[in-house]
Amino acid sequence: MKNKLIAFILSMGVFGAKAQEVSNNESMASVMRSNGKIYVVVAVVLTILFGLIAYLIRLDRKISKLEKES
Amino acid sequence: MRLTWWKITAIVLLAYAVIGGLLLPVPELTQLGETIRNLYYHVCMWFAMMILFTISIAQSIKYLRTGSIEHDIKASSYAGVGTYLGLLGYATGAIWASFTWADPNNPAFASFGSIMREPKLIGAAIALLIYGAYFILRSSITDMDQKARVSAVYNIFAYAMLFPSIWIIPRLLPSLHPGQEGNPALNFNDIDARMRMVFYPAVIGWTLLGAWIATLKIRHKILLEQKWFAHEK
Numbered sequence: 031m032k033n034k035l036i037a038f039i040l041s042m043g044v045f046g047a048k049a050q051e052v053s054n055n056e057s058m059a060s061v062m063r064s065n066g067k068i069y070v071v072v073a074v075v076l077t078i079l080f081g082l083i084a085y086l087i088r089l090d091r092k093i094s095k096l097e098k099e100s
Numbered sequence: 101m102r103l104t105w106w107k108i109t110a111i112v113l114l115a116y117a118v119i120g121g122l123l124l125p126v127p128e129l130t131q132l133g134e135t136i137r138n139l140y141y142h143v144c145m146w147f148a149m150m151i152l153f154t155i156s157i158a159q160s161i162k163y164l165r166t167g168s169i170e171h172d173i174k175a176s177s178y179a180g181v182g183t184y185l186g187l188l189g190y191a192t193g194a195i196w197a198s199f200t201w202a203d204p205n206n207p208a209f210a211s212f213g214s215i216m217r218e219p220k221l222i223g224a225a226i227a228l229l230i231y232g233a234y235f236i237l238r239s240s241i242t243d244m245d246q247k248a249r250v251s252a253v254y255n256i257f258a259y260a261m262l263f264p265s266i267w268i269i270p271r272l273l274p275s276l277h278p279g280q281e282g283n284p285a286l287n288f289n290d291i292d293a294r295m296r297m298v299f300y301p302a303v304i305g306w307t308l309l310g311a312w313i314a315t316l317k318i319r320h321k322i323l324l325e326q327k328w329f330a331h332e333k
Binding site: 041068069071072076079080083086087089090093096097100 | 119313
C-alpha cells in the first residue's frame, strides 16, 4: 500500500511533466499506467469520496460546536 | 465532532467498496461486461434507500405512540435521505441501462421506447413520487403537531406502497431488469461469491453514509427547533 502511495505521488509528477506531449511509449511502467489505467479511475473516485467525507466531517464538527453553544 | 465507530466503519467500507469494487475480479458476462461492477453502487443505493425508509417508518410509529416531536424530526430526515438515495439510484440506473439495454449503436438491444414501459422503472418512479408527496404534505401544514401526526400516518401509507410498486408488480410483468424470479443480489445462487465479498460491505457502507447524513440533518433541525423555542419565550 505504501509503495503504491509513493508510486501514485511520483506518477502525479509524471503527469505534469508529460502534459504537453502525447506519448504512446508503453515503457513508462508506473502503477497508474498499468491495467488500462484503471488505477486512475480508482484515484479519481477515491478523491471524490474522501472529499465528500471531509465535507461531512466538517459539517458534523460545526453542528457539534453549535450544540455545545446552545 | 462525534466521529464514532460506525462513521469510521462507513469510511473504511466505502473505501473498500471503491477499491475492491473497481479492482477485484468479477465474472465475465456477455452484454454487461465490466458494468456488473455497478452492483456495488447502483444496487446499493436502493438497498440503502429501503433500510433508511424502514428506519423512517419505525420513527413515525414511535411518534404516533409517544407524541414526541423528536421522532417526527427523525422520521422526516431519514425519509429525506432515503428519497435522495433513491433519486441517485434512478439516475445511475438510467446511465447503466443506456449502455446495456438500449445502446443506440447496437441494433440487437431494446429501443428506448421499450425501456419507457419497463415495470421496474415505472414502479420505482411511483414509489419516489409517493415519497415526494410526503414532503409536499409536510410543507403544506403549518401547525407543528398536526403536521407531525398527518405526515406520520402518510409515511406508513408510503412505506406500504413501496412493496407493491417496487417489489410485487415488477415481478408480475415481463421485464429486462434482473430479479424477475426472486431477490436480485440477495439470492445466494445468482450472485458470484467474489462479488458477494464486496457487495455486502458496500451495502452496509452506503447505508451508514446515508444514516450519517440523516443524523446531521436531525441535529440541525433540533438546533433550529431549540432556537425557535428560545425566540418564542
